[in-house]
Amino acid sequence: MEKKIFIFLGLLGMSFILLAITVALPSGAGFDALKLLVLLVAVLADVLAFASRYYAYLMIPMFRQKKRFIILNDQTPYWLSSSADSVLQKEGEDFIATVYINVPLYRSATEMSDEEKINFTQQVSRLVGLSRDPARFTSELYVMNKDSYIQKLRDTINQVENEEAKATQGGASQSEIERVRGKLAMWRKMLDNVSKATSLELASFAAVSARGSKEFEAVTLAQQKARELMSGIGTTFGVTPSIVVGDEILKFIEPEYLIPFSTVSEQISKNVQEQVI
Amino acid sequence: MDQEGIMYLVFALLMPLISISVLPAFGGGIFTYIALFIILVGVALILMINWVDFMLFSLVSNLLNISFQPAAGYKLVKGQDAILKEVNGLYYATGFVTGNLFAYTFKEEVGEETEDPMKLAGAPEKWERAIIGLGFPFKYHVVSAGLDVQKVRDDLEGKRSYKEYQLSRAYVNAANEVTITDLQRRISVIQAKIDRISQGEKPIATLMYVETTAIGISEKAALDSLTSQIKALQVSLSALDVDLIRVVGRELYTLFKFNFSLPTSVEELSSSFDQQG
Secondary structure, X not given: OOHHHHHHHHHHHHHHHHHHHHHHXXXXXXXXXXXXXXXXXXXXHHHHHHHHXXXXXXXXXXXXXXXXXXXXXXXXXXXXXXXXXXXXXXXXXXXXXXXXXXXXXXXXXXXXXXXXXHHHHHHHHHHHOXXXXXXXXXXXXXXXXXXXXXXXXXXXXXXHHHHHHHHHHOOOOHHHHHHHHHHHHHHHHHHHHHHHOOOEXXXXXXXXXXXXOOHHHHHHHHHHHHHHHHHHHHHHHXXXXXXXXXXXXXXXXXXXXXXXXXXXXXXXXXXXXXXXX | OOHHHHHHHHHHHHHHHHHHHXXXXXXXXXXXXXXXXXXXXXXXXXXXXXXXXXXXXXXXXXXXXXXXXXXXXXXXXOOXXXXXXXXXXEEEEEXXXXXXXXXXXXXXXXXXXXXXXXXXXXXXXXHHHHHHXXXXXXXXXXXXXXXXXXXXXXXXXXXXXXXXXXXXXXXHOOOOHHHHHHHHHHHHHHHHHHHHHHOOOOOEEEEEEEEEEEEEOOHHHHHHHHHHHHHHHHHHHHHHOOOOOEOOOHHHHHHHHHOOOXXXXXXXXXXXXXXXX
């Protein structure tokens, strides 16, 4: 039996026992007030019993920890399978493996005729009806990762700054110093332009999960489901979907991969500078 | 409401019913009235939890200033309307909005004769126009699962028989034209669904939601930015004629967990969502 059923029955039982106590208490001036108090606790236990259906996951830690910051789970929410093609999570005694499928759809409505548009919506309708087991189809708009490019620009700027310092201190000719300064201005302008606005990318992907009593069992089942889904997607849209592996999976899970750090921190610092100015 | 929900409600309401039957034990007078008041407040709370639990529990955590840790590295804020993650001193706030697009854009819940092909043709363009102006990351998720064809067909045939019975009664009682037309329309809608299943279309259960992530140099900045992003999404996607309600409470927690693992059965999927959107 599920844990939440025990909580429900326990609280409901407590509520009935308290009600019985209320009725059994003798009548009298002091006892009537006590009866009301016991009834109040009984009603509260009954309300909590009902709430436990949805909120058992919050109620138990709340009563146990009695703090303002309640830890529902102190484990990392997932880990990557050894084959690096699935995300694993432990739930009770079972393992749940989730596989992410990249769907390479690069068609725009602007280049479709009316008939193609109708066909496309019908293909999408077919897509969501592909799997008998729950599957998730996602269209994701995310910030393009310019981290490595920005880093490269910063390195170049540092290098040219050194060059400029050497030229100034080493008594290089004025034209040489001007040339280096011009180069520096160019790279700075380039960094400015790159980080001025965020560039966004659109990706489509599907995800499917499977449960197993062992890690490898869950992964194998999820991979099998993913392959079935991939063949359906391929037939429907005429594209070749692929299973996402390694760090690429994080793009669909972790928020910091939606908004890459350097790309955004550069923009934030620029916004702050603009506000200060 | 599913069967489990009904069972919980019935058992939870049993206690107030019994309490009312033992009201004379409170000695009459003011004590009886106070006891009745306590019982009625309990009933009201149970009914509120049944229909608007997400409002009630987020209100409680907001008032008591309680926040949660759903997994290591994540924080569920006190209003239970966003999940925060801190990476390299930057805060990523993630929020969810319901968005049941399917019924409108891809196949309306109406009979074949009223299905407008131009509406279908306009869907991809509307979608592109809606997202083109959004300069922040978001994900549009469609979780779908195939239903038991025979069970859905039996249910629909049952509904059609009932409507046909109502229609025959309407004819016998010489009901007005509006009632008859309405019943005929309902029958044709059900018949259209049965025909689709007969033609090989699979009945599916779908859940659609939008997830967006905002970034900030402090928790407050990230949360404020998230709120403005959600408002922008609501304005932008409203062109698709969908209900865009910000998800709070337990359903937000469930959607957060969906990023790492999906439900593996239709029952698991449907038991998590029955309130918002």
